[in-house]
Every structure is written in structure tokens, then in C-alpha cells.
Amino acid sequence: MDNYLSMQPRPEENTSAVEGPVLIIGAGLLGASVGLALRAQGVPVYLSDVSPTVEAVAQDIGAGLSLRALAAAAGSSTVDAAALLPAEPQLVVAAPPPDVTAEVVIDQLRAWPTATVIDIASVKAPILSQVLASGADASRYVGTHPMAGREKSGPVAASGELFTSRPFVICEHELARKDSVKLAQTLGVELGSTITYLTVEEHDRTVALISHVPQVMSSLLASRLQETPLYALGLAGQGLRDTVRIAGSDPSLWVQILAANAQPVVQTLYGVREDLERLIATLEDPTAAGARLDIAQLMSEGNAGVARIPGKHGGAPAAFAHMTVLVDDTPGQIARLLTEIGELGVNLEDLRMEHSPGQPVGMVEIAVNPNEHDKLKADLTSAGWKVVR
Amino acid sequence: MDNYLSMQPRPEENTSAVEGPVLIIGAGLLGASVGLALRAQGVPVYLSDVSPTVEAVAQDIGAGLSLRALAAAAGSSTVDAAALLPAEPQLVVAAPPPDVTAEVVIDQLRAWPTATVIDIASVKAPILSQVLASGADASRYVGTHPMAGREKSGPVAASGELFTSRPFVICEHELARKDSVKLAQTLGVELGSTITYLTVEEHDRTVALISHVPQVMSSLLASRLQETPLYALGLAGQGLRDTVRIAGSDPSLWVQILAANAQPVVQTLYGVREDLERLIATLEDPTAAGARLDIAQLMSEGNAGVARIPGKHGGAPAAFAHMTVLVDDTPGQIARLLTEIGELGVNLEDLRMEHSPGQPVGMVEIAVNPNEHDKLKADLTSAGWKVVR
Numbered sequence: 196m197d198n199y200l201s202m203q204p205r206p207e208e209n210t211s212a213v214e215g216p217v218l219i220i221g222a223g224l225l226g227a228s229v230g231l232a233l234r235a236q237g238v239p240v241y242l243s244d245v246s247p248t249v250e251a252v253a254q255d256i257g258a259g260l261s262l263r264a265l266a267a268a269a270g271s272s273t274v275d276a277a278a279l280l281p282a283e284p285q286l287v288v289a290a291p292p293p294d295v296t297a298e299v300v301i302d303q304l305r306a307w308p309t310a311t312v313i314d315i316a317s318v319k320a321p322i323l324s325q326v327l328a329s330g331a332d333a334s335r336y337v338g339t340h341p342m343a344g345r346e347k348s349g350p351v352a353a354s355g356e357l358f359t360s361r362p363f364v365i366c367e368h369e370l371a372r373k374d375s376v377k378l379a380q381t382l383g384v385e386l387g388s389t390i391t392y393l394t395v396e397e398h399d400r401t402v403a404l405i406s407h408v409p410q411v412m413s414s415l416l417a418s419r420l421q422e423t424p425l426y427a428l429g430l431a432g433q434g435l436r437d438t439v440r441i442a443g444s445d446p447s448l449w450v451q452i453l454a455a456n457a458q459p460v461v462q463t464l465y466g467v468r469e470d471l472e473r474l475i476a477t478l479e480d481p482t483a484a485g486a487r488l489d490i491a492q493l494m495s496e497g498n499a500g501v502a503r504i505p506g507k508h509g510g511a512p513a514a515f516a517h518m519t520v521l522v523d524d525t526p527g528q529i530a531r532l533l534t535e536i537g538e539l540g541v542n543l544e545d546l547r548m549e550h551s552p553g554q555p556v557g558m559v560e561i562a563v564n565p566n567e568h569d570k571l572k573a574d575l576t577s578a579g580w581k582v583v584r
Numbered sequence: 585m586d587n588y589l590s591m592q593p594r595p596e597e598n599t600s601a602v603e604g605p606v607l608i609i610g611a612g613l614l615g616a617s618v619g620l621a622l623r624a625q626g627v628p629v630y631l632s633d634v635s636p637t638v639e640a641v642a643q644d645i646g647a648g649l650s651l652r653a654l655a656a657a658a659g660s661s662t663v664d665a666a667a668l669l670p671a672e673p674q675l676v677v678a679a680p681p682p683d684v685t686a687e688v689v690i691d692q693l694r695a696w697p698t699a700t701v702i703d704i705a706s707v708k709a710p711i712l713s714q715v716l717a718s719g720a721d722a723s724r725y726v727g728t729h730p731m732a733g734r735e736k737s738g739p740v741a742a743s744g745e746l747f748t749s750r751p752f753v754i755c756e757h758e759l760a761r762k763d764s765v766k767l768a769q770t771l772g773v774e775l776g777s778t779i780t781y782l783t784v785e786e787h788d789r790t791v792a793l794i795s796h797v798p799q800v801m802s803s804l805l806a807s808r809l810q811e812t813p814l815y816a817l818g819l820a821g822q823g824l825r826d827t828v829r830i831a832g833s834d835p836s837l838w839v840q841i842l843a844a845n846a847q848p849v850v851q852t853l854y855g856v857r858e859d860l861e862r863l864i865a866t867l868e869d870p871t872a873a874g875a876r877l878d879i880a881q882l883m884s885e886g887n888a889g890v891a892r893i894p895g896k897h898g899g900a901p902a903a904f905a906h907m908t909v910l911v912d913d914t915p916g917q918i919a920r921l922l923t924e925i926g927e928l929g930v931n932l933e934d935l936r937m938e939h940s941p942g943q944p945v946g947m948v949e950i951a952v953n954p955n956e957h958d959k960l961k962a963d964l965t966s967a968g969w970k971v972v973r
Contacts, residue, residue, distance in 0.1 A: 478847075
């Protein structure tokens, strides 16, 4: 413990534009990852979590100093952040479960007279409303959403690079102080993220469309598989696997997210319901006049929607040319393939493995620029690879 | 032309268990791919397509001999398959668009007194009904479904390896002759596929669940993106991309498939609608008693469904451990990473690239056996890779 404390950097070792101290409330996956990223740059970070275990694990992985541990080292039976921190925090990061985020933000605004308080919850409007209604000093509050996550949770899964190259949305509001907004931006930059400014309403409608409704659709579909005979699932291809992948997400977290963003989600689901009703009516009598046109229209609208998503280099996904290569299902085969592609000077736009039920052979689907496709296919084939489609 | 004809193998050069001749009606992606696979083994293959261009292209890529070209070479103004083939076909493969498949099967059963006629359409019950109702010799008909496809269509996209390691479903029926069923099985084996026997009803319910309803859900979701501002789509992550990927499929083909399999699809969509209605009602009043339990139940049912899909080596996807590694977005980087993983003796269970909006850095998500995860992560990190999550 003493050793660990003595490892805390002296202030001059802080290489970050965030001065600190930073107090993180909630030391799960996201909170601990923020702590790790800041500690790596020497920012003094303090951790608090309702769970003593989570708080202790977060300290053990190096995400900051546990307030409970500091209190115990000082022989104190209570944990008083104001007494334990060397100074008032420059920044408080509220990272508890979504359904208590507003409460934590309000408490922290009241606890400190000058600290900027941000939260990192994935739904923003309800938190801002509660903060504004509370009478606490909302000028020091800024909502943010670092758009990163993973299947796992808890500090053990944390990483200082979790937010690298991911969007970091900042939701200003009319009362927000400029220096608080600026500090939120500095944090996003230090996390290696790409900063985007949205209003809370824009943000919540956006995540409803690009995250919450996709989650609902994936879960609705996956739910149907409960009744499916296993022989049928054995025939499943990559299309089904991709479509239901996110249905494996944590229900307890999603209950909080969907409940918090209910209005924007339900508005989009009304549109889904309307299209679904029309499709069901059409499929109940597929020989009726206009039925096929109805189906074609739904499919074409799907084409139009998916074509609007930017690709890795900003192009639409349809702009890439695909090929599939057979590889033995042994270590190193895919590496050998990609080494040869790299030696040919071709940059992969996308790459995915396809699963083959029942056979010890893998397939790697590669997306490249269309003008590189034919030559690459010929080169790989003459190098002995089986390019199958 | 003469050169090409002289390249036709002599009978003793046929290394396949399919003797032939094989007549393929419909020389698009699937028909031409069957032709290529059989030609590669020396089976005599003849091609017919309503489109002269498609038929000519299929011959040019080596999928078989065009009946039109043979007729022209013989100075005939009409195309009479019986006169052009050296003998009655052992096997006729009906591979036209889905909505004319039954018609082609019936015509071919009537055209030849002993040939086995199979079709490869992706919906099976309506075709069998029409064949049985036609009065044609249904004992020589066997429905099959080689479960392969790709985004592209037409013979240019064909490959003799299209069906390798993919399921090949054979739908026997009560009247089917044993030798015809056996021939369908031989074809599936020669295509390199994994054979599965289902009734037409089992097959159609299966594809409704694992292919047609996923397609509908993906299209319904992607359709909502039409209204999404572009800044919102710029924030989209891998979850959205995976969920809407198949929404890019060809509407004209899917109109035929959904119309043909309307009943099994609509039965499953009733279940989706019921869950969607319940979720909408819940989200309209997320503070009502039991609302959160309702949402949790939907999400948990999704968990349960997705967990039933077998993984690459037969395990459920949840059984794998994931990690994400940062790579420079330059040729050869991913290869270098996978080379090192291969040298460590670790077999990849899955691999996907993640797209990072706006930054020249790629992320590769790797799935491995859980007992290999921690060592691999440590080894890669000490080799200088950034393992970010």
C-alpha cells in the first residue's frame, strides 16, 4: 500500500492537459478505463464506487487511488472525499450505472464549489433535465458520451485505450460554462477520441437510431431462435450471426438505457411497426395486386438506408469489392494470406471470417478497393490460394 | 469455338461420381457455379438460359457448353436440347429465378423420360406442390438447396468453389425414386458441401427463421436510416453495421423468396409483432409497474436465442474470449499481427475488423479459446502490440 502510494506522480510529472485531481465516481468498465488513461499520463485520480470490491480492483489495476483505502490508511472510519483529496477536484467524472447518474451528478455539484462535473452515460436528456430541476449549479455540468463499450463489464475488463479512435460526444447546454465545456473536450482529446458536439436531444435521437433500436431489433430476432430446432441453427450462415450478434448484450444495462431513452426509441419503433404491419398484410396474401411491389419497396428502402452508412475510409460499404478465400483451419494460415496481400501492396478495407458448419476449413472474406480486386484475385490464385467467390 | 469444343473431355476423363451429361437450366450465379464445379471434374455439362448473353458468358467462363452455340455450330435455327445432347441427361439442374423454377422442373420432367430433375431454389414446398399437381413424373424430381450465395449475381460472379463447406439440403418426398435422391446427394458431395436431409416443410420453416426473417428485420432497421442525419450515421459503430449488413441484398430476388415462403415467414413475424407491441407499450410508459421487467425479459430472450447458434467449432459464441488490437491502417499490419498469433500457436476462432470513423488506425477484434486469452494478451503486449480491450 505504501509502495503504491509512493508511486503517485509528483505534480510536475503530469504530462496531460488535464491537471486534476480527477475524482471518478463509479469504477466499473468505463470509469476505470478513464482512470487508466489519465493515470498513464500522470494525472492524479481518485476512485469511489458503491462496491468496495470494485473500488479495490480498480485501484489494483492502476486506475487511481481508492478513497476507502486512503481513509483506512489515515485511520478514519468514514470516507470524506473533501478531507482525503489534496485539493478540490478539477474534474469529477460520474460513471455509475445509468439509472443513478443524475443523482450522482447533482450530489457532486453540491459537494464541490468549483469542480466541473461530467457524466458519461449513454442517454443525455433526462440527466440534464434532472440537473436543471435540482437547483444545483448546472453551469459546471457537461454531459458527455464516450461511445465505446464491450461485451464484458467491471474494472477487470478496463483499458486505458478503450476510447481510442472512438467518438466522444459532448452535450453543451445553455447554462454551461465555457471552461467546463473546454475541460470536457480536453478529457476527450486525452482519451484519444474523436470529439463531436450535439445537443442532448440530437444525441438521444442519434443513439436511439444507431444503437438502441438496432439492439431492440437484434433482440427481437434472436428471441425467435429460442423456438428453433437445433438442426435448423446448424444451417445458419453469416447473415444470421451478424444480425443477432449484439443480442448477446447485458439485459440489466439495456433495461436502464432503453427506459431512459424510451421516447426517441419508441418514436423510431412506430416506424418499424408500420412497415412490419404492411409487410405482414402483404405476406398474408402475397398473390394480391401490388403485393410484390410492397415487398420490393421495403427491401429497396433497406438498401437505401444501409448505403448511407460511411465505410472505413468514408466511402459507402457498397463501394468495396469482396472476395472469399479458403484457408485451412490451423494457426498461422490467415496470417500467411494477409502477409501475401500486404506484400502485394493492397490495403484491406474490411475482413471477416466466415464460419463453416462441420468442416475444418475457414473462409476469409476480404473487401478491397474495386480497382484492386481483379488483380489481387489473380495474384492470390496464382500464388496457390483458393479464391472461392 | 472448335478449339473449345475439342477441349471437352472424353468420357474416360470424367473423375466425378456424376456421370452426366448434366443439363443446367438457368446459368446465373448458382447455375454457372454448379457447372464450373462439375466441369472441373470432367463432367459433360450443357447450359441453357433465357438470356443469350448469360448463356454465352457462362460458356466463356467454362461452366459448360451453350446449347445456342451448339445449335449455331450445327447450322440449326432452333435449339432442341434432345438433338444437341449426346444422350439423355442423367441430371437436369433447374436454376432459373425462383418464380419460374416449378415451371422449369415440370417442363424438364416432361422433356426427358428418365432424367433426374433437381432444382436449387431457396424455398421448397411450393415447388413440390406444383410438381405433384402437374401430373408430371414426380418420382424423378428432388428438391435441393445449396445454401450459398453472395452479394453479386450473374455468371461472371460464379465460382466452382461457391458451395464448398456450405450446407446442401436435400428434400426427399414420398414419391421420389431412391436413385434420384442418391444422385442429388452425389452432386452435393461433388460440390464439396455438407449434406442435410429435411422435408420441404422443415426446410421452409428453417430458412424462414435463419435467413428470411433476419433479412426482413435487417431491412426494417436499415429502412429507418433513410431519415437519419449524416452526422448521426458518422457515429455508427460495428453493432449497427453488422445488424444492417444483409439489408444491402438484391430486392428483386428477395421479393420472389419472401413471396414464395410467405406463410412460414409471416408465422414468425407474428411473434416479432407481438414482442414489438409489448415493448412499444412498455416504452410508452417506462415508469409503470413491471415495465423494466418486461424490457429485461425481451433482452434475456434475445440472449437465450443467440446462445443457441453453434460457433465455428460447435461451441456457442459466448464461449470465446475476445480482445481488440490496434493496428496502423497500412498494408501488411494485420498480417504481421496474425503471423505473431500463429507463431504463438493460437488458433483464431473469429476475427473482425472494426471501423474507426475519422482516424487512420484500425482495430482488429480477435476471438480465441478462453484459456488462451490471458497469455496471448500478455504475449502480444510484450511484443509491442496495443491490446486495447
